[in-house]
Amino acid sequence: MDNRQVTVAGAGIWGCTLARVLAEAGYKVRVLEKRSQIGGNVRCETDPKTGIEVHVYGSHIFHTHLPEVWKFVNRFVEFNGYQHKVLARHAGKTYFLPLGLALVNQFFGVELTPREVPAFMADEAHKRAIFDAFFRNYTSKQWGKAPEDIDPTIIQRVPVRATYDVNYFNDYHQGIPASGYNSLFERMLDHPDIALSTAQAFTLEELGTETVFYSGPIDELFGFKFGPLPWRTLRFETERLPVADAQGTSVVNYVDADVPYTRQHEYKHYHPEDKRVMGYPETIVCREYSAEWQPGDEPYYPVNNEESAALLKRYRDEAAQYPNLVIGGRLGQYKYFDMDKSIESALATAKAYLEAHA
Ligand SMILES: Cc1cc2nc3c(=O)[nH]c(=O)nc-3n(C[C@H](O)[C@H](O)[C@H](O)COP(=O)(O)OP(=O)(O)OC[C@H]3O[C@@H](n4cnc5c(N)ncnc54)[C@H](O)[C@@H]3O)c2cc1C
Structure with a gap:
């Protein structure tokens, strides 16, 4: 051998x-x-x-x-x-994630400065409002749990950025x-x-x-x-649309309960350097649904x-x-x-x- x-x-x-x-x-x-x-x-x-x-x-x-x-x-x-940014669609409006100055100011209709953010977000009512709007239903859809079963203390663990940095990841290389x-x-x-x-x-x-x-x-x-070990699986619904740009960005999270999917992806935005693809008068979007895994499903x-x-x-x-x-x-x-x-x-x-x- x-x-x-x-x-x-x-x-x-x-x-x-x-x-x-x-x-x-x-x-x-x-x-x-x-x-x-x-x-x-x-x-x-x-x-x-x-x-x-x-x-x-x-x-x-x-x-x-x-x-x-x-x-x-x-x-x-x-x-x-490419630098990743994620938007969130809530109650007919579009917000920049993650939880930072852009989202807080837009959601509450305020004009906080970075110095004012920590005290504002320490307020239980503000935390609760953010949790209910952006985290509760999204997490419920993602993990297949009833919205009332989502632990509200998750909001304590979500870091708040006191800046307008809307880059989704903190990593240096991307x-x-x-x-x-x-x-x-x-x-x-x-x-x-x-x-x-x-x-x-x-x-x-x-x-x-x-x-x-x-x-x-x-x-x-x-x-x-x-x-079998339990998993969550995903179902992808892909659609070709006759427009050059459908949503103006790569990923939008749908955080409300009345939309059954969690996110919509528009892949061409991952290659902004490719002018032919970006300018092509068609696009491909994909809606992502989360579901309970059954044997035979793809484990995610x-x-x-x-x-x-x-x-x-x-x-x-x-x-x-x-x-x-x-x-x-x-x-x-x-x-x-x-x-x-x-x-x-x-x-x-x-x-x-x-x-x-x-
Ligand atoms: C929805 C989703 C989005 C993600 N997005 C990101 C992201 O944006 N950025 C990021 O960094 N990471 C992301 N990840 C994580 C990323 O997918 C994983 O890090 C990566 O796939 C792990 O690679 P792997 O080789 O461990 O597993 P896999 O990619 O699953 O590869 C395992 C391979 O083993 C093969 N295999 C299985 N059984 C056998 C067998 N018996 N014999 C031979 N071959 C076998 C499978 O067919 C498969 O090809 C995401 C994950 C998910 C679920």
């Missing part, structure tokens, strides 16, 4: 990062991907007519404060400098690959020692003596023997509670019996990770493996 041979199961951002780092360290890497395409949930499709990059599994914006991660992704693609997300994954796997097979799911029966890095669902790997957000934590522990204890099985990624760890954190986790996993096998 060639012990410088490993398998990576799952060609999402976690698996592709691992495959690349291990190949560059001298390993022969076999990558197995269950779907017919690589990229996991960051996968996009370019609309042939308009050239719009459609995010198949929901909008993805790359953002990070981790220099190592930023350096890594910039080896493969150039980022377009953007979308100018050549598209798919090119990031194609280039990561473009290495002579990486052999990719798509439409090929890894199963536990295939586990031999070679190390396998697995980023599929942990419960599925063990045949759901303790029962883990439902973290005591029950799922106990179930996860049982699967992890089971996995611990296989010393050459390394489980990671959002599905393997049953954890929400942003893309940069997925890469950080894969880099750390690769480093630990290489140190242990030096």
Whole structure:
């Protein structure tokens, strides 16, 4: 057996990062991907007519404060400098998120200065009004709970910006690959020692003596023997519209109860540098609905509670019996990770493996 041979199961951002780092360290890497395409949930499709990059599994914006991660992704693609802003539609008006000076002044019809914001927002009535308008119904739709069951103390944990900074993320680095997300994954796997097979799911029966890095669902790997871990799923309703620009921005959150979807995305705004796409007299919008996950649905957000934590522990204890099985990624760890954190986790996993096998 060639012990410088490993398998990576799952060609999402976690698996592709691992495959690349291990190949560059001298390993022969076999990558197995269950779907017919690589990229996991960051996968996009370019609309042939308009050239719009459609995010198949929901909008993805790359953002990070981790220099190592930023350096890594910039080896493969150039980022377009897109800065993410999110608007909220409430009671017929449009507001800038996150919770900051722009939203507070517009919502309450005041003209606070940065110095006045903390005292104003410390007032229980103001906090309550913001919670009821922007958080209660949105959270209820997102998690499928009755509005009255949404914990009002979440508003205590929402940071208030005492500035007009409406950049949604605080991270220093941000953007979308100018050549598209798919090119990031194609280039990561473009290495002579990486052999990719798509439409090929890894199963536990295939586990031999070679190390396998697995980023599929942990419960599925063990045949759901303790029962399925619960998820929230999403349904996307995509529409082509005969206008160059439908909403003037990439994402609008619909925070009221009378609108059944949570957000509407307009993908062309992720590429403001692409004048052809921006000027094309058609656009593609997508309304996002949140729903309870049923077996067979795409898993999007883990439902973290005591029950799922106990179930996860049982699967992890089971996995611990296989010393050459390394489980990671959002599905393997049953954890929400942003893309940069997925890469950080894969880099750390690769480093630990290489140190242990030096
Ligand atoms: C709606 C939504 C929006 C998001 N937006 C952002 C954002 O704006 N910015 C950001 O940084 N992050 C965002 N994220 C997070 C981002 O999607 C994750 O960080 C990323 O997808 C994690 O990559 P992964 O490789 O762990 O998992 P995945 O992308 O799920 O990849 C896992 C891969 O494993 C494959 N697989 C499964 N089982 C098997 C098997 N048995 N054998 C072989 N292959 C298998 C799957 O087909 C898949 O390709 C968002 C997440 C969601 C849910």
